[in-house]
Amino acid sequence: MPPKIFLLSPASTGGIRAKQFTSPRANFEAARMYRSPEGVPIAMAFAFMSSLYFRGKIGYALHFAQPSPAAGGHGVYIIAPGFGLVLPDWRVTPERMKVMSRTPVDVATRAYRKPLEEHARALADKLEPDAQVVLLGSVASGKYVDILWPVFQHRLRFPAAFAGLGDMSRGGLMLRAVRANRELECTTLDAPRHRTSGDGKIPEGW
Template identity: 45%
Template sequence: MAAPARVFLLSPARLDGKRGAMLFREGASFPLAAQLRTIEGCPIGEVFRFVSGLYFRGKLAYANAFARAPSGASWMGNGALVITQNRGLVPVTTRVCLEHLEAFSSTNIHPDEPAFRKPLVRDAKLVSENLAAADEVVLLGSIASAKYVDALLEVFGNRLLFPGEFVGRGDMSRGGLMLRAVDAKKELSYVPVAGAIRKGTRPPKLTPRKRHREAPIHKAEPESS
């Protein structure tokens, strides 16, 4: 008997930081920036991994390791979907160009922003329609803010889960936690977002992680975890 599907929703990376500026800088010629300026573009997962560093690197590795897409839903790819600023939910392998990133950066991620909320709700409903009763949807992102949580709860209700171990941790700690889970080939524990404690006591620091070589997409990408 096939295991139930498990779809992961990865919160978006911010594009207004130092690494986002590197991509937008006129004349940028390092490999990722150059590829974004071609028709083919780059997978959105790799772009967000670059601008976010450890946090998105952890989310991407974790989702790719444990996602199971529903049968007959090829548009979901492997079941790892990124929440975007104005295109709703897209597979982590969806290719984007610089023009897409410029449109992302001009859209406010806010529950009252139609350009953000409408595509997100539209695609969340499409995901929901493709799920069987036992299938799960797991948010890999913060539940402390309503910016995308409320829209997702509106569609998924009690079916929307998140790793309980996230509570009280900052972004870097969550990223490291997910990478360690991938190393151990053991998933975190999932609890419903509805009714969950959104802000908790900070847990102890993670123990040092053994070095694992990962293919960098740019030589400046941080390797610490």
């Protein structure tokens, strides 16, 4: 089976849940880890900040990834604004959180674009020719695609069912897919990225 690598879009670091997470008064485990010298794994931090959507993404990616031996045996990477692509256990500290919070997810922002481009090219150079790279994130705008498509080109895919769905519906769909051990069909970026009909809800059959 060819390698299948997942790239996960970041959680918002400016929302209410992010403020709860970074509050010095927060007393749950992830928040205490965040304030520790070692920091908290980014997957755990983003799962709290984004709740259902990121929990769905990380659960789905870890379940269905086919790691690449040529790329160090890793199958899941997370986009960390200002830092590029990082592994799920990469540690978030208050200092790193400040960098991510101050780095707009915008291709016009060099601090965001440059490390992501560099890490994506380094990964692409190592991957096997038949490897697939699946983006779990928005493909309707250019904030990820405009950087990743020139690097991975035909190897870059996204779940076709994502088109037209909101974040919560996407998260729920991915959690259902994991429970059913049923992988979502992925398509290339040449396919329509917006659903032209329907109500934006999870497709029938899920």
